[in-house]
Amino acid sequence: MSYLEKIVNSAIAKLLDEDLWVNIGEIILKIIVVLVIASIVIKIGRAAIRNIFRVRSKSPLRISERRENTLQKLLENIITYVVYFVALITILSLLTIDVKGLLAGAGIVGLAVGFGAQSLVRDIISGFFIIFEDQFSVGDYVGIGKYVGTVEEIGLRTTKIKSWTGELHILPNGRITEVTNYSIHNSLAVVDINIPYDGNIEKAEKVIEELLPNMSNKYEEIVSLPELLGVQQLGTSDIMLRVVAETKPMYHWYIARMLRKEIKLALDANGIKAPFPKLVMYSRNEDADLYNHRVHRGE
Incomplete structure (x- = not known):
């Protein structure tokens, strides 16, 4: 064998x-x-x-x-x-x-x-300090570099951020150098209302000022009484009034939409219409005919 x-x-x-x-x-x-x-x-x-x-x-x-x-x-x-x-x-x-x-x-x-593997060590150390210093937390709406969204998860090595359109961004903690946290302090809703020049500005201001105190009772997201600041800008065909309201964090977009709706309904109920662009037609042919007529008459 x-x-x-x-x-x-x-x-x-x-x-x-x-x-x-x-x-x-x-x-x-x-x-x-x-x-x-x-x-x-x-x-x-x-x-x-x-x-x-x-x-x-x-x-x-x-x-x-x-x-x-x-x-x-x-x-x-x-x-x-x-x-x-x-x-x-x-x-x-x-x-x-x-x-x-x-x-x-x-x-x-x-x-x-x-x-x-220094980058890995840097990520872990940065993640520790992010959690220890409470720079941001799960559920916060933050801006990190070019990414803006809600924090889904914070790990020792990476942080996950979900944008409002659904994309999930995974960022190494070591690369997080600047953070903007929108969820810690109260937000500010800013609403601009345009009134035509031929409208009654004083009446519009009075209608808005009478409406605003009811907004705090109607929307619990409003922290303090909304305020009418006055005339913000003089436009080409309208006058802009500005209203501001302090809201709970990240509720300023919602409250701004509600304020626009409530103010629009109140102005319509008092006969104050929104401005609209005015179009002036200018005909060069009419000017030429008028000029020829005057020349013919010796004027």
């Missing part, structure tokens, strides 16, 4: 060994059990975190809602990472891989790779 035949026969004998397949089956079954347990632990952990924050929402010592949403998302992500890391180590141990030696080697390799 040749050497090659001995190797083939030995391999076939090992493959036909029942103990080998029993061991492989046991390992696969154990791996499945580990993954199932990891999935259950993650679900239980996330549910526990949600319940903890739900209880804190009824406590007088609670932090702001936006802050709680951010911390809840972050803790859920951390639990997921930790559980999957432990599951990975357990699976490697089941495959008879020396985990201790692997971790020791990974420490040395990680030190070398760390110099080339």
